[in-house]
Amino acid sequence: MSTHTEHQAPQGREPLDVNDPRLSRFEIMQEGARRDDIEIVHYEPQVVPGTKAERRLTRLVASMFLLTGLAATAFLVIYIWWPWKWEAGRGGDKYYTPLLGLTLGLALLGIGFGILTWGKKLLPKEVSIQDRHDQPGSPEDRKITGETMLFLADEMGVRRRPLLGISLLAGLAPVGAVAAAPLVGGLISNPHKNNQMFTTGFAPAEGKRIRLVREDGRPIRPADVSAGGQLTVFPGIEEGVSNKHADSPTLLIHLREDDAQASREANSRVGHGDYMWGNYAAFSKICTHAGCPASLYEQQTNRLLCPCHQSQFLITDNARPVFGPASRRLPQLPIEVDEEGFFVAKSDYTETIGPDFWERP
């Protein structure tokens, strides 16, 4: 067993002659390290060649690599031949991804632990010490560098010819702007175009009131919503149900008699006296907090809960926020029933839909 342990001050040491035939390979390597200010102070093989311990470790590492081979082969076999197309029910396809994960994971872990064991147990342990050299350059060097830089600046003569510098700056500034302009100019889009932030799909088109429709586009009669019930409705226009009109989904609620009474009183207090039709009220479904659909309606308390940050709106009090981070009530849609007996919006929402922003009037 060879244990090389040696400690020598790196400084003031004669470099070894590496051509000396008496030097071992280890010694030459050690000399190289020394020239890089690394002292190998301890170097000790962990296993003695030929012992049972070595054989056992070798077998261990080898078996891990073999495990890798097996698992990788299994991965390939499964990848190619296992039924993988999704089918209803509990078919074999449900095991496709787990099996792939298992085999791939085992294969990779096999290599990983194999290499780790090899490196940690079979290779000699060592302790080396390297000097850091993170002292800054000498003051003299720093001075030289600084002066060199200043000298270069002087050479350019900007200080003597200020016009050059000023004109260069004046010329470059717009060039920088030119670089930024297409990006900014191309991306920027006026939020107030077509008054889009303040209108929804319920805005009457050509003087015609817009119908309230279901998800599948069918209009709604009062009898379709039972007392205490509610329904998500959309503007009855083209693509009114799609995400093009992401600010239009509305909750139509059929309030029970007492609640409707309370609701009407609360409405008239804020000047929404005629927004309800009978015992029916419609509120924007888009939370005024961050824009999630506030959709969890609790019949007993008439509270509407937004699942995103738990703002709660009291429907019988103009959908006033009563808990959570929302600070503004849900806008109310004025509704009535048209000649054919279907719900229509009397006008568009009179307040801004969705999350709040700076210039909301």
Place this chain on the structure above:
Amino acid sequence: MKRRKFDVAAVPAKTAGAVDDRFQVATPLRKLLNKVFPDHWSFLLGEIALFSFVVLLMTGVFLTFFYEPAMTEVVYNGSYAPLRGTPMSAAYASSLDLSFDVRGGLIMRQMHHWAALLFMAAIVVHMLRVFFTGAFRKPRETNWIIGSLLFWVGFLAGFTGYSLPDDGLSGTGLRIASGIMLSIPVIGSWLTSSIFGGEFPGEIIISRFFIAHVLLIPGLLVALISAHLGLVFKQKHTQWPGPGRTNENVVGERMFPRYALKQGGFFMVVFGVIALMGGLFQINPIWYFGPYEAWVVSAASQPDWYVMFLDGSTRLMPAWQINIPIGDGYVIPPLFWPTVVLPGILVGLSTMYPFVEARRLKDYKHHNLLQRPRDVPARTAVGAMAVAFYVVLTLSGGNDVIADKFHISLNAMTWAGRVGLLVVPPLAYYVAYRLCLGLQQHDREVLAHGVETGIIKRLPDGRFVEVHQPLTAADGHDGHAPALDYVGWVVPKKMNRLGALGPAIRGFFYPIERPAEAPVSPGHPPVEPRPEREEIGSGESRR
């Protein structure tokens, strides 16, 4: 003419010579091979982040081959029967195809997602390690800043990636993001409209996010990671104090072969674990959520864990709206504070911390030795406070789930979070500070009086005392061992650490025949030639 014999043994030397003739790399190469790395298990945390990033890149490339970043409406017609015939965006349809109609696509998607979670987690834990050990001090402030930027850029990468499938959950996240942007005073509506190309959701946000997610952000990440690693390489690792370890040296192993092998093996292990998770644990099953529709959402819509703290802060924020009665009137919505201002403050505080601390302690020296958290109670306590703050926010991000599972009122959960946010962090500060002092005290006690042996002695006058084993031999003149100085390193506190008792016998399937002799302390580099001793761990004695 006699043909020269081909000398195989000379090939490496010859090739090396030929290469060096042209590129002059022999010396730099030797320096590289010989570079010394200190070792400590906690240094692996950063590497987990790095390795998961590599997995992210690999799986991500695969995903881009099949994903279609378009919001055009299509009707799904793939293998997943429950959604057949549903109109949805091309992005969502292609994500479904990735999961069901691409061989092995699902495992790739899941590995990508798990790797992302692991990446962020490793960054956070690595940052905690760096923070609590003071590894961010001069000269490493730059790397600390790069590191915290990495967290936030990773956060963006995660968010943009989360939005790509355009399923119900990711659409909700986008909607909230648009609300957050809208809440910024003055420019909010312009910003949102410019990013979304008009009103939410518009038609281009997915393709924009795609470019950001696969090109811009990864580019930035690669650049930051390279700078980070370059600096680590240049400045070399920090190391724990210990025998032979000074501020001016690095004690450890040379890069080749052991260190490099261990790194390689460890990469494979991380990769393997991600593969196992990607295969065995379902994540983000987008087919359950359906396509994004502005009017559907369900309870328990939670973002990925590293976003939860912002969700939590949003939930805890009271409905304080600021009205500015000028002209038509302007508002600052409550959403602005927890989602724009708070992260801003967090970025500022965390990146500036090294400078704040250096100023406070007037400490402008180079530090290459780590500190034990107990030795810097103020910093440790500040860290504990920050962690407590983060944990309260993260828990609040899931307060609806907690309320539901434990039958607690939802409003009570919100209030608990609000109160907790104010009370728990200071409490954490106090407790951590006291703990540090207590641990310091104990260390010093051991240095002065020795290790507790558990042996109780009765004195002739009837008192009971515990016998302590001093750490040094008595120095003669008063029969007492001299007290030792604390050097910022682990103090042995158990008899087997002193070698008085053997370590616990190891071995699971094979009992170890003979209990081995105790090392002085784990992690103690045997700098002095140590006495020959039995090998531990091979399960057999050799000599």
